Amino acid sequence: MLGGRPARSNDDTSNLSPLAMTDESHSTSDLLEIGRAHNSPTYAPADLVMDHGEGVYMYDREGHSYLDLLAGIAVNCLGYNHPRLTEALREQTQRCLHVSNLFFSGEQIELLEALTERCFGDRAFLCNAGTEAVEAGLKLARRYQKVVAEEPERVEIVSMKKSFHGRTMGAITATGQPKYHEGFAPMLPGFKYADFNDIDDLERHVDEQTAAVLLEPVQGEGGIRPADEGFLEDVRDLCDERGALLMFDEVQAGIGRTGSLFAYQRYGVTPDIMSLAKGLGGGFPIGAMTATAETFEGWTTGSHASTFGGNPMASVAARTVLEVIDEENLTQNALERGQQLRSELESIAESYDVIEEVRGRGLMLGMQCTDKSSASAIVDACLEEGVIVNTAGGDTIRLVPPLILSAEDVEEGARRLHRGLERWQDAH
Numbered sequence: 326m327l328g329g330r331p332a333r334s335n336d337d338t339s340n341l342s343p344l345a346m347t348d349e350s351h352s353t354s355d356l357l358e359i360g361r362a363h364n365s366p367t368y369a370p371a372d373l374v375m376d377h378g379e380g381v382y383m384y385d386r387e388g389h390s391y392l393d394l395l396a397g398i399a400v401n402c403l404g405y406n407h408p409r410l411t412e413a414l415r416e417q418t419q420r421c422l423h424v425s426n427l428f429f430s431g432e433q434i435e436l437l438e439a440l441t442e443r444c445f446g447d448r449a450f451l452c453n454a455g456t457e458a459v460e461a462g463l464k465l466a467r468r469y470q471k472v473v474a475e476e477p478e479r480v481e482i483v484s485m486k487k488s489f490h491g492r493t494m495g496a497i498t499a500t501g502q503p504k505y506h507e508g509f510a511p512m513l514p515g516f517k518y519a520d521f522n523d524i525d526d527l528e529r530h531v532d533e534q535t536a537a538v539l540l541e542p543v544q545g546e547g548g549i550r551p552a553d554e555g556f557l558e559d560v561r562d563l564c565d566e567r568g569a570l571l572m573f574d575e576v577q578a579g580i581g582r583t584g585s586l587f588a589y590q591r592y593g594v595t596p597d598i599m600s601l602a603k604g605l606g607g608g609f610p611i612g613a614m615t616a617t618a619e620t621f622e623g624w625t626t627g628s629h630a631s632t633f634g635g636n637p638m639a640s641v642a643a644r645t646v647l648e649v650i651d652e653e654n655l656t657q658n659a660l661e662r663g664q665q666l667r668s669e670l671e672s673i674a675e676s677y678d679v680i681e682e683v684r685g686r687g688l689m690l691g692m693q694c695t696d697k698s699s700a701s702a703i704v705d706a707c708l709e710e711g712v713i714v715n716t717a718g719g720d721t722i723r724l725v726p727p728l729i730l731s732a733e734d735v736e737e738g739a740r741r742l743h744r745g746l747e748r749w750q751d752a753h
């Protein structure tokens with residue numbers, strides 16, 4: 326196995342991948358300069374140019390290896406270059422890239438069947454990313470209340486503080502974190518925010534104007550915060566009592582990550598609507614909003630649409646991901662490797678006072694630090710040691726690795742994380 330990434334040095338070739346990019350026409354620093362000049366200023370990428378991946382490792386164009394405990398932010402659930410996924414996509418490129426929604430494609434139908442037979446949803450709206458899946462769910466909830474329940478006054482969405490649901494105007498309004506709203510006012514009307522894991526506070530917000538309660542069973546961007554046992558059951562009961570729909574945003578927690586294919590299955594609480602994306606395509610962009618047949622009665626032809634939604638490439642990717650998760654028993658692996666990784670993180674937390682708490686479910690784990698600047702400095706130090714993690718909620722180090730992680734990968738990851746923390750400590 327290739328070693329950790331050394332402190333940057335141009336003549337050190339000890340951990341170069343044989344697949345390192347050979348195109349010398351641009352130096353990495355030239356490329357970075359061009360990228361920084363022309364990329365949207367909304368991103369602040371590290372001083373690296375990534376080249377390719379294999380298994381759970383990413384390689385930069387100079388061939389340094391990075392054990393990816395972030396999986397492209399909970400996306401690359403089968404790791405990199407999984408032979409089944411790569412082959413399915415390669416074959417599909419030779420058949421057809423796009424079919425409009427004026428027609429079915431066989432690939433789309435197979436995905437619709439594969440998805441709905443694995444979850445509570447009877448139908449699914451296919452789109453391209455998590456934000457779109459959330460927007461679709463919000464639109465479905467409002468239309469259901471107006472058209473099916475015939476309660477047109479039910480237009481409000483109650484979401485949770487510290488939540489994250491995406492970046493379009495509807496999705497950021499639903500996001501219960503003021504920092505995402507800054508500079509974009511006015512937010513959309515009809516949204517309220519309740520404290521996560523506090524049923525009494527939620528009760529104060531849900532009334533005869535509520536269309537739906539929206540929440541992440543495990544909050545991701547808010548800092549890897551799982552719903553408490555019992556909270557989701559109470560939310561389900563409250564929604565049923567008061568006539569509101571329940572929508573789970575499983576864009577980050579879904580697709581095997583928490584140890585069941587969908588997080589709601591682990592909690593034993595079924596929503597009416599669910600949004601999915603990230604891991605669904607294993608790296609190929611796709612989102613989906615699924616719901617019961619009754620909820621979907623709110624929509625008719627033309628209620629909503631997406632040009633690229635359900636295209637055959639994305640459909641093939643998602644169907645392959647769902648099949649491989651079953652065949653390779655990756656939900657069980659997420660549980661077992663999640664347990665192993667969690668105990669490694671707990672032992673790291675015992676060694677370094679800067680880590681205050683380890684929390685999460687399955688392979689969706691967070692290490693809460695004492696403060697934001699330490700968390701981000703530790704993430705940088707870990708990258709220097711060849712392991713990719715990031716921060717969520719500012720002060721929490723997030724780990725959402727590929728579901729194919731092996732026991733040896735966990736051990737190697739723990740070694741690199743230890744080295745990262747040592748590097749950070751030496752610099753402080």
Ligand SMILES: Cc1ncc(COP(=O)(O)O)c(C=O)c1O
Nearest residue numbers: 454455456489490491545576577
């Ligand atoms: C829970 C949740 N919902 C929605 C989104 C938005 O997804 P996307 O960036 O694919 O639009 C994210 C992204 O991090 C997310 O974590």
